[in-house]
Amino acid sequence: MYAALFILLLLALLGIIIGHFRRKKIICKIECMDKCEKCSIVEELAEPFGYAYHCCCGYFSSTVDAWQRAAGYTWLYDYMAPRFQMVFDALPVYFNYCGKTWLIELWKGQYGINTGAEIGIYHADRLLTEAEYRTTLFHAAKDDEMLPCSMELYQENGDVVSLSERHWWLTAFLPGVFSRPSGLCLKASICFPDVEMLEAFHQGLCRAGYPAELITVQNLCITFAFHRPLPEHYGPFTRFHRWLSQCLNRMYCRLFVWITRPFVCTEDRILFLYYNIPFCFRKLMRLRRCHRRCHKKNGCHRPKCCKKCKPCKRERS
DSSP, rough: OOHHHHHHHHHHHHHHHHHHHHHHHHHHHHSSOHHHHHHHHHHHHHHTEEEEEEEETTEEEEOOGGGGGGGOOOOHHHHHHEEEEEEEEEEEEEETTTTTTEEEEEEEEEEEEEEEEEEEEESSSSSOOOGTTTOOOOEOEEEEEEEEEEOOOOOOTTEEEEEEEEEEEEEEETTTTOOOOOGGGEEEEOOOOSSHHHHHHHHHHTTTTTOOGGOOOETTTEEEEOSOOOOOOOOOOHHHHHHHHHHHHHHHHHHHHEEETTTHHHHHHHHHHHHOHHHHHHHHOSSSSSSSSSOOOOOOOOOOOOOOOOOOOOOOO
């Protein structure tokens, strides 16, 4: 018995030593890369998951050709989200335009270990009744239906994430940052192709309960801030899942920062996680629509590095 215990302790000690030197080797490998190379690798790693990495700002956003586009949207995604550590406030806006029921929805909150926000543009194949809103699968806007959108996500600590693009699903996700959905403010601006669609969306926004006096319309663009969520009556199980998921999210955020503590830059932390604990990296990249698997695309793309990138400093012990 003592011999077996001694062998187990010896194996554990050997594992700790091997892990220590492996960690040192990975740290040295990342330190030897320049910022452009690191950002290029992170960009390549994120692409199969449907995301692009913004090197200068340290956040991920969805690509136009993301695989999630084929999944569309249905209310069930939001309902099941807390079961997958996604806790957010949502503002769905339904309106009729050109013989179809459209849905433009805003989200802000915590997506696992990522603080983030989304603006999604979808439509059904026909006009729907209100009773069908929660049972219909909405399709993502096609290329010629995408709208110019911009978002500014204000965090409790005063940091702001700004993003603007013509898209069907504009997103921004900050890894390793924990937030309460109620502590985030999402300022959104959406431009429409004609007055008819703008007015239809404006009316839908008012029907959703958003105060009309807080909506700004200029030309064909509408701007509003999504801070306090509209009244939502969650069942006891959903409230429990939201509370439990946030507890886990807070713990995972702290664990992420602790595990990657040799570094402070987002790309350094992500690469360290990828080389050291690959399955945790895959978990990190499942930011949304986690009910489907991510399939890698053939080939890869290495974008040019932004000239504004600056070298990152390591924490001093």
